Amino acid sequence: MSKVVAVTGNEAVANALRQINPDVCAAYPITPQTDLMQRFASFVSDGLVDTEMILVESEHSAMSACVGAAAGGGRAVTATSGPGLALMWEILFVASGMRLPILMPVVNRSLSAPLNIHGDHSDAMGARDSGWIQLWSENAQEAYDNTVQALLIAEHMDIRLPIMVCMDGFIISHSIERVEYLDDDVVKNFVGSYKPLNPLLDIKHPKSIGPLILPDLYLEYKRMQHEAMSKVKDVVLQTAESFQKISGRKYGLFETYRLDDAEIAIVILNSAAGTTKDVIDIYRNKGIKVGLLKPRLFRPFPYEEVGEALKHLKAICVLDRADSFGAFGPLYTEIVSSIYLTKSQPIVINKIYGLGGRDYMPEHAKIVIEELIDIINTGKVRLYKDYLGVRE
Amino acid sequence: MKLKGWKELTPGAVILEAGNSAEFKTGSWRAYRPIWIKENCIQCLFCWLYCPDMAIIVKDGKREEFNYDYCKGCGICALECPGKKGNKAIKMEEEGN
Numbered sequence A: 001m002s003k004v005v006a007v008t009g010n011e012a013v014a015n016a017l018r019q020i021n022p023d024v025c026a027a028y029p030i031t032p033q034t035d036l037m038q039r040f041a042s043f044v045s046d047g048l049v050d051t052e053m054i055l056v057e058s059e060h061s062a063m064s065a066c067v068g069a070a071a072g073g074g075r076a077v078t079a080t081s082g083p084g085l086a087l088m089w090e091i092l093f094v095a096s097g098m099r100l101p102i103l104m105p106v107v108n109r110s111l112s113a114p115l116n117i118h119g120d121h122s123d124a125m126g127a128r129d130s131g132w133i134q135l136w137s138e139n140a141q142e143a144y145d146n147t148v149q150a151l152l153i154a155e156h157m158d159i160r161l162p163i164m165v166c167m168d169g170f171i172i173s174h175s176i177e178r179v180e181y182l183d184d185d186v187v188k189n190f191v192g193s194y195k196p197l198n199p200l201l202d203i204k205h206p207k208s209i210g211p212l213i214l215p216d217l218y219l220e221y222k223r224m225q226h227e228a229m230s231k232v233k234d235v236v237l238q239t240a241e242s243f244q245k246i247s248g249r250k251y252g253l254f255e256t257y258r259l260d261d262a263e264i265a266i267v268i269l270n271s272a273a274g275t276t277k278d279v280i281d282i283y284r285n286k287g288i289k290v291g292l293l294k295p296r297l298f299r300p301f302p303y304e305e306v307g308e309a310l311k312h313l314k315a316i317c318v319l320d321r322a323d324s325f326g327a328f329g330p331l332y333t334e335i336v337s338s339i340y341l342t343k344s345q346p347i348v349i350n351k352i353y354g355l356g357g358r359d360y361m362p363e364h365a366k367i368v369i370e371e372l373i374d375i376i377n378t379g380k381v382r383l384y385k386d387y388l389g390v391r392e
Numbered sequence B: 001m002k003l004k005g006w007k008e009l010t011p012g013a014v015i016l017e018a019g020n021s022a023e024f025k026t027g028s029w030r031a032y033r034p035i036w037i038k039e040n041c042i043q044c045l046f047c048w049l050y051c052p053d054m055a056i057i058v059k060d061g062k063r064e065e066f067n068y069d070y071c072k073g074c075g076i077c078a079l080e081c082p083g084k085k086g087n088k089a090i091k092m093e094e095e096g097n
């Protein structure tokens, strides 16, 4: 029997990690992830997991220790936020290049300067090209469910790639919500035991890892990594199907909300999607055909499926909670690429919102929907990239 | 040697055959070549100990000629060689001269 609880996002993910019972966890505290790892460390101290907890001196070391543990043949996890993820940067590529299926919840936080500890997506978006799979979560339930599903995807023998599970810092990590926990045994059976691939601790078969690869082979290894990534989509869907059997909850590559017959739509990640759905209902009641698409799998990006889901629209606004200064936001460029592949030509605008934890309120969704209505009525776009809720 | 295509590689560049560095001939890196001057050699084997590769061949406890396949010309052996009465048993010569 599953259990309904009132918990924070951090608590829910820590509980998922307890149920997974990894071999090794190496972590360094950073707000807003601290409380997640503190809870997991308590599980270790209380003997509720068999995990070897390694307290390291930085996130660079945390990821390095995970790489060592995973290469040794163990199931390794860590978690981080914002600047912590930035400090891991070098080793993120080592983990993916060595094809080690490490699990890392990322409690999304802004990057300094100015110093800010609150939620935005600059951290994970900065790591989008690091070769990690990325699952994004709207609320504590999705963060919990994604964490439970993550290892099945990462550890699949066709994949063997590390995976991030993203949730919004504070907005989700520190807010109490209703969450349905699966039973410990159910999660244990679902995740299964770890099957290492070419582990170092298989001492009967000595091997070398992390070799120097020169220009004559490097390109081939990268091509191979892309191949593994291109298989992730199918495995995500298979995993979602088996997850539905144990939980009753349905997941896909992305979620759509009132999108099928829509003329205008908002594309948005994580917690702000919830607020947007409420405002969409208000406009639907007024007869405005507006819908939403919320990506779940951001890396690899499911271009064809997203393009198919959006190609019938007249105008779209992509909201990015991360900026690329002097360029469009990271989600916007993916959405435009997806639509381009369908040869359809809706107008697509970009709004940067919620940086450094600035609240995204229903009136922000209203501003966007009003602008999209204006665009389809006049055919005119004021600005393709703009900032939402910024004071002049 | 035919180079492998991406479908033939081991995921993560793991090398499954241990001890295969013998296949990697570092001699092509060399710009300076060590020359052994046998009459100055006291068979201390410092060169064998210090050589970062396997370019000093030792047989029955005695050093023999260099194996230039693995000599990258770093010059460590020449630096460490005590030689006989101040006369080095290894000198470095520029390649191609």
Ligand code: SF4
Pocket (backbone or CB within 6 Å): B034, B050, B051, B052, B053, B055, B056, B066, B070, B071, B072, B073, B074, B075, B076, B077, B078
């Ligand atoms: S030059 Fe360097 S590599 Fe060559 S034999 Fe001497 S020590 Fe070894």
Ligand code: SF4
Pocket (backbone or CB within 6 Å): B036, B040, B041, B042, B043, B044, B045, B046, B047, B048, B063, B077, B080, B081, B082, B083, B084, B089, B090
């Ligand atoms: S270090 Fe010099 S003296 Fe000693 S064995 Fe080598 S060549 Fe001979």
